[in-house]
Amino acid sequence: MRRKCDGTIYRGTTTINVFVLADALQDAEITTCYATYYQRGVKVLEKSLADMTIEPVAVTMTDGTAANKRAVLVTLTQEDTLLFNSRNQATGLDDARVQLRVKTANGEAAATRYVYLHVHEILKDGEI
Numbered sequence: 225m226r227r228k229c230d231g232t233i234y235r236g237t238t239t240i241n242v243f244v245l246a247d248a249l250q251d252a253e254i255t256t257c258y259a260t261y262y263q264r265g266v267k268v269l270e271k272s273l274a275d276m277t278i279e280p281v282a283v284t285m286t287d288g289t290a291a292n293k294r295a296v297l298v299t300l301t302q303e304d305t306l307l308f309n310s311r312n313q314a315t316g317l318d319d320a321r322v323q324l325r326v327k328t329a330n331g332e333a334a335a336t337r338y339v340y341l342h343v344h345e346i347l348k349d350g351e352i
Contacts, residue, residue, distance in 0.1 A: 229319060229340045235305050236346045241298045243324045243336060244283055250294050254278060256327035259298045261308075263320040263343065268307050271298050296324060302351040310345035318343050 233239060241259065245252075257273040276299075280292040310318050321338040 229342045231339065232342045232344060233300070233305055233308055233320065234344045234346055235308055235310055236302050236348075236350060236352070237305055238302055239300050239305060241300065241322065241339075241341075242281060243296045243298070243339075244281065245278075245294045245296065245326075246334065249326065249328065249334060252332070253329040254296070254326050255329050257296060258325045259296075259322055260325070261320055261322045263308055263318065268320065269300075269304055271300075275299070296326070298324075306349075306351070308343045310343045 231241070243259075245254075254273065257276060259271045259276070260267060261269040277297045278294060279297065281295040281297075283291055283293050285291050308318075308320055320341045320343050322341065323338055324336040325333065326335075327333045
């Protein structure tokens with residue numbers, strides 16, 4: 225049985241993964257940050273704070289209202305997304321997971337839950 229996925233990666237494309245910071249981190253100075261991508265139990269890719277931006281994004285709150293929240297945006301290049309496999313013959317896709325870890329200026333460390341992503345194959349392989 226497949227787990228519910230939170231998003232999608234198409235191999236050979238550029239994409240941005242958005243992680244809205246928890247309320248406790250909204251005003252914190254982030255000094256260290258890693259986004260670690262795993263697939264089939266192996267680390268495929270890791271991005272650091274130098275590869276990310278932190279900026280406000282519009283979100284819909286659980287009560288349906290709109291708000292601006294700080295988020296970490298992780299940009300993946302074509303080269304990055306080609307590192308993932310999509311070799312499930314039955315479905316043409318294969319799940320990956322990503323976790324964000326942050327450390328603040330006052331030494332607090334936090335991690336997100338795993339975010340599961342479908343990885344889709346492309347017909348024309350490679351970078352364009």
